[in-house]
Amino acid sequence: MQDKMPLRRVFHKGAISAIFLAASLLSSGYSWALTPEKLEITAEQEKTTAEIVRSLHEYHYRDQTLNDELSERFLQNYLKNLDPGKSYLLKSDVDRFMKHKSKFDDDFKEGELTTAVEIYSTFLQRFIARSETTIALLEDEQYQFDFEAEESLLVDRDQANWPADAAAADELWRKRIKADMLNLKLAGKEITEAREVLVKRYSNQMRRISQQTGEDAFNSVINAFTMLYDPHTNYFSPRTLENFNINMSLSLEGIGAMLQSEDEYTKVVRLIPAGPADKQGQLKPADRIVAVGQDAAGEMVDVIGWRLDEVVDLIRGKKDSIVRLEILPAKAAAGSSTHTIKIKRDKVKLEEQAAQSEVFELSDESGKSYKVGVIDIPTFYMDFEAYRKRDPNYRSTTRDVFKLLSDLAAKDVDGVVIDLRNNGGGSLHEATSLTDLFIDQGPVVQIRQTNQLISRNYRSHSKAMYRGPIVVLINRLSASASEIFAGAIQDYGRGIIVGSQSFGKGSVQSLQPLKYGQLKVTESKFYRVSGDSTQHRGVLPDIELPTLIDPELVGESSYEYALPWDSIHAVKHDRYFDINSALPQIIQDHGKRTKTDPDFVFLTEELKVVDKMANRDRISLREKTRLAEKVEFEEQLLALENTRRKAKGLELYKTYEDISGPATDDEVDPEQQALDAGPDKIDPEKDPFLKEAGYILLDFIKASGSQDSPKVANF
Known part of the structure; x- marks a missing residue:
């Protein structure tokens, strides 16, 4: 049953007024105390736009015509990059933008960026207005989150529609905030502490967004365009080029990981062999970085929604220092629980x-x-x-x-x-x-x-x-x-x-x-x-x-x-x-071995369990349901692991915690771990x-x- 509790039972009067005021302001495009800087596009950037169009036509391997069809694909990609979760912009915004879907090809050929930058500006306004609404709700201690109601949040929003109006956006965000609060609660935080974490997260995001400049808008527009050719074709401004050159150097002092932005997260693409993260062993490809902390006890800085270069700056550091990463695992659905790992920075030798x-x-x-x-x-x-x-x-x-x-x-x-x-x-x-x-x-x-x-x-x-x-x-x-x-x-x-x-x-x-x-x-x-x-x-x-x-x-x-x-x-x-002649028998013998091999049986069954949990398009917002799912998941993995261990004559584990080992926050010594690792x-x-x-x-x-x-x- 969906949580249809009347507003008067959930909000106190002041909260109701704040929410409805925010909705009306959001739909009108008005933002509250913070407003983004005016986005100034320079003549040099306009000339560069036209130059990029010519360069792509002349040098890129993919031969495609810059026409109305590509123009529409640009707009769709641009909006996806700006608002991947379809949670800030309204359907009315998108409908208004789509009226321009056939003009970007002509605009870019001439170096014209006005319409594209206006879209960026609208997004900034919506982002700030929504952030302020969210912060107001979180700071209202009289508003209580109902974790008993059996409702769910759609986390796979690729096929979702844009919110039809401000009320639909408010309902989406009510569930998003509730999911964030529940995740923190399940991670052991008190409600008051969880509120503070989220207020700080959204305040930092709002502050950063309000400081966006014309160059940020230009980079966003151009890279949404170059990506249409292929994902490895990118524009580098002088500032981002410097970061690119640093990341290409193996002498970089850091954790030894290639990162990229995906939706609101910083995602691990791969680990550099023999680098600090590779040797530490807990960070995996496709993991998403939620927060970054310095040294053993430094404050964890929430980095959801941050630019990639800003996240890299936090992770990068001096040799032998410690960085802590809060991770949303690769197989976990958005909104799932996270864990924290420690890595000792070093040079890749x-x-x-x-x-x-x-x-x-x-x-x-x-x-x-x-x-x-x-x-x-x-x-x-x-x-x-x-x-x-x-x-x-x-x-x-x-x-x-x-x-x-x-x-x-x-x-x-x-x-x-x-x-x-x-x-x-x-x-x-x-x-x-x-x-x-x-x-x-x-x-x-x-x-x-x-x-x-x-x-x-x-x-x-x-x-x-x-x-x-x-x-x-x-x-x-x-x-x-x-x-x-x-x-x-x-x-x-x-x-x-x-x-x-x-x-x-x-x-x-x-x-x-x-x-x-x-x-x-x-x-x-x-x-x-x-x-x-x-x-x-x-x-x-x-x-x-x-x-x-x-x-x-x-x-x-x-x-x-x-x-x-x-x-x-x-x-x-x-x-x-003549491998083709030999393969049928070799494959048959391989199948006989792996069918009964404890390790392969475990891996096959583990993948089924993990994939089932990871491929959910919705997550429950009811605390008891989430706890039950967690217990069931861990019991399944424990049973599979003990089946494997029994077959190999190894001592059985008593609890799931025996599999995952000691808590990474306090009991692992990453300094000694890094010293011992070769x-x-x-x-x-x-x-x-x-x-x-x-x-x-x-x-x-x-x-x-x-x-x-x-x-x-x-x-």
Whole structure:
């Protein structure tokens, strides 16, 4: 039953007056004490707009006409960026804006920004008026939140309508505020404290919005336009360009995470291998950062609705200092409970990103033992400074893997697993030269430019250094250079690709100077020797493993305007193994193992439970219902974990808290944790995916009859 309690039973007289006054002011566009600064657009920005239109037409890979259709798509994207939750603007606002839907193409060609900036100004006014209404309600101690009423909040608002009028907006916001209060209450805060947290959140947001300038409006308009070409094409003002350059540097002192803005949140895109966050282990891709605190006990600053560069400034800090992050987990619906983690800031060290190897033994069904070599490659790196100085001992992925392969050959391994999980790419040259260690002369990747010319200059020039069977392990965070290597290995029939669909980043960007700032523009695409693009689709594994990362949240296909997958002509290339003939039996044997393997059974069932909880489009606003859902969720995960532990002969957990470990706020010492952390040790007993990749390698060895073939070429 919906909570239809009469207003007189919920609001006292003063609150009713405030709400209705706010509604009338909101619908008229009036804002209260704070008003946004006047948005001044300069002649230089107008000229830059026209210049960007010309640059996109001339340099961007996607050939699309700037016409009325694109103009309407711009307006829709612009409004989505401004108000992703459809909670500030009214339907009447949007209807008024839509009257201009066909004029932005002509406006931008001429550098005309008046209408687009007026929309931005209207949004600022609505935001401030709504914030003041919300703060007034939260500060009214006589207003009581009814957490007994069985009602819900729609959290997936992609398909929702804009509020029909001020009354509909008020009802939406009543539920939003109630959801925020309930989340804080469930996290252990008293009602008074929760009110203070939210008042501070909305006050900070309102203060920041009121300080928006013409440059903020210009950046918002232009990037809503450039995104229509693809998500990696962005405009950088002089200020944002400085932040971009800082973030591209591995010497950045921080937590080692790539972040992006999504809706009102700052979202984790990926973790830099061997960086502080990666080593600490609790921050995950697609997690959303709710608040940031400094040191062990500094105030947590709510960052919902903040600009990305402002959030980055809070997270960035001196080496060895502590930053605390309040996280809304990737799988949690908006409005769910959060948790806090601590990370010790540090520099990302090249030596900790270096490839490493290990040898472990596995036995087949007959009891025959095999030696499996593993090479873990966190990134495709090259010490360019040492290379430029002609240092004969400069570090690079290929040089390090060459040595590791030689060491593994000396240990007489029967095959090698190349682990590219979470490898976000790096040097294209290194991806090519690494492939050169495993194939003879031939092309590695094709690149098609904006003018449709195809380059095949990235080639393997030497005979293969290692000729034994290989398995390449990938996941959703294997991107760019990783996809080029994995794609080449698959196309040449050189090895079996195991894991989950890769990221799908198959495009190349360059910076184009402008009169005011710079434009990062996509200028070419990668294609495999088979002719298939790595863009959007990524590399599809020959044998699929359960994915712990939701492809709808992470990966190129999660971007609305990503360039599509396509293909070009294949280029002549060799085939080393008849993998297609061997795969049916290998897949059958893989299925038999994983069907009864405790770790895989647990992962499969855990994903079902987590996905069911995460994919709710509504959340309950009744406290008892939410508590019951939490208990049921934790009991299900505890039962699954204990089923796994029992099958492996491990001691059972008594409570869910035993799984999650000590509370991160007080009991974990992140300083000692960071001091102890080094490159992760390769341990198949703690990594069921790696262990299964080893068994697949054994099946491959037997199917190919390659036990006695030469593993290392003669030099």
